[in-house]
Amino acid sequence: MEGIKRIISIDCLRGLVIILMTLDHVREVFHLVPIDDPIPEGDGVSLYVTRWITHLCAPVFVFLAGLSVYLQLELAHFSKNHIQWMLVKRGLFLILVEFTLISLFWYVGLDKHTYQLLAQVIWAIGCSMLFLALALYLPFWLMVVVALGIVFGHNITDSFQSDSLLWNIFIEDHLFHLSKQVDLETLYPLLPWFGIIVLGFIAGRWFFKREGTLVLDLKRIALLSIASLIVGFILRLSTQYGDPFGWHVHSSEARTLMDFFNVEKYPPSLDFLLFTLPIGLLFLCVAQIFDTSFWVRVFKVYGQVPFFYYVAHLGLVVALDRLTGFFISGHWQRFQTGSILAIWLITLGVILMLYWPCRRFSSLKQHNKNQWPILNYL
Numbered sequence: 001m002e003g004i005k006r007i008i009s010i011d012c013l014r015g016l017v018i019i020l021m022t023l024d025h026v027r028e029v030f031h032l033v034p035i036d037d038p039i040p041e042g043d044g045v046s047l048y049v050t051r052w053i054t055h056l057c058a059p060v061f062v063f064l065a066g067l068s069v070y071l072q073l074e075l076a077h078f079s080k081n082h083i084q085w086m087l088v089k090r091g092l093f094l095i096l097v098e099f100t101l102i103s104l105f106w107y108v109g110l111d112k113h114t115y116q117l118l119a120q121v122i123w124a125i126g127c128s129m130l131f132l133a134l135a136l137y138l139p140f141w142l143m144v145v146v147a148l149g150i151v152f153g154h155n156i157t158d159s160f161q162s163d164s165l166l167w168n169i170f171i172e173d174h175l176f177h178l179s180k181q182v183d184l185e186t187l188y189p190l191l192p193w194f195g196i197i198v199l200g201f202i203a204g205r206w207f208f209k210r211e212g213t214l215v216l217d218l219k220r221i222a223l224l225s226i227a228s229l230i231v232g233f234i235l236r237l238s239t240q241y242g243d244p245f246g247w248h249v250h251s252s253e254a255r256t257l258m259d260f261f262n263v264e265k266y267p268p269s270l271d272f273l274l275f276t277l278p279i280g281l282l283f284l285c286v287a288q289i290f291d292t293s294f295w296v297r298v299f300k301v302y303g304q305v306p307f308f309y310y311v312a313h314l315g316l317v318v319a320l321d322r323l324t325g326f327f328i329s330g331h332w333q334r335f336q337t338g339s340i341l342a343i344w345l346i347t348l349g350v351i352l353m354l355y356w357p358c359r360r361f362s363s364l365k366q367h368n369k370n371q372w373p374i375l376n377y378l
Contacts, residue, residue, distance in 0.1 A: 006304065009284055009285075012296045012299040012303055020054045025317055027050055028110070029334075030317075030337055031343055032337065033338070038263065039262055056276045058268070059276050060276065063197070063199060067200040087132055090129055091127065094125055094126030102311065103118050105314045116185055120187050128190070132201060152270060168189075169190060173186050173266045222285050225278035225279075229279075232278075236263070242270040243264055305358050305362050320346070322334070
């Protein structure tokens with residue numbers, strides 16, 4: 001949110017989800033057991049929980065992207081045309097980096113036999129920015145209709161299937177074989193993310209009240225979050241709508257709970273969003289209340305430079321994996337472990353190693369963004 005006073009609690013929440021994303025990527029690269037979604041419940045509670053808590057990352061991050069655009073319009077008083085042009089430039093930049101540097105990291109990190117262009121969360125954010133740039137032409141009431149219509153209505157497509165290009169880009173994840181050497185995998189179908197970023201934008205008007213300047217309305221956010229969680233529970237209990245995968249009562253309570261919360265991420269179902277977004281927003285309230293605490297100040301360091309951290313941590317995870325493999329075997333090969341404790345410890349190490357680079361880059365960005373406009377993209 002360049003050009004305005006940063007809101008610590010929003011930076012803190014963004015920092016938290018980017019740290020959780022680190023855990024997910026360390027698990028993806030280092031752990032012996034690959035995980036698809038819904039999460040295989042037979043792999044154990046610890047692995048299930050390690051994966052599930054990272055579900056908060058993508059929806060919260062996209063939601064905050066939309067909320068940040070609202071704040072730029074309200075607090076920095078940028079014109080709508082300026083904001084739209086900014087969204088187009090940043091969206092295209094994110095897509096470019098996703099298909100070049102980030103895809104390269106995953107190609108090396110996962111030992112892919114063919115080069116894969118991975119359309120993942122950065123792709124989804126970039127494309128969502130392009131969509132929001134168009135949505136800003138709409139009157140506010142219609143933006144509300146569009147956002148709620150997409151978020152609550154996109155699961156209507158669960159009973160349909162298609163092999164069309166547009167369907168595989170917007171509705172259902174798909175692997176495209178572009179050539180013998182190159183694949184394109186649309187892990188993040190776009191339609192739900194379009195709804196989430198617009199929802200984040202319109203939420204700005206609901207979440208903030210004026211007390212001289214804009215301040216978070218914590219009571220309203222908390223009530224809305226709790227209500228959303230209740231709706232999510234009711235929908236999940238009914239199994240009639242909201243997620244393509246049902247759940248069953250098992251012999252153990254733990255297994256039943258795991259099945260109940262095992263909702264679809266690719267694309268994110270309505271149940272998935274009703275379980276994850278409210279948790280993130282409740283943490284936003286906590287961060288606002290304890291905005292001077294040690295942990296809030298630590299998380300905000302990462303949240304102020306999220307894209308820089310994203311690219312840096314992914315490269316660092318891949319490098320650590322290969323270095324570990326070399327020291328153990330003498331060859332530049334992957335190192336993998338079945339220990340969940342090791343995954344958490346490696347994640348902690350990556351987070352700590354990037355604290356000072358993030359802090360220094362944040363300072364560099366704040367003092368030089370006018371001289372070096374490229375910093376605004378990082």
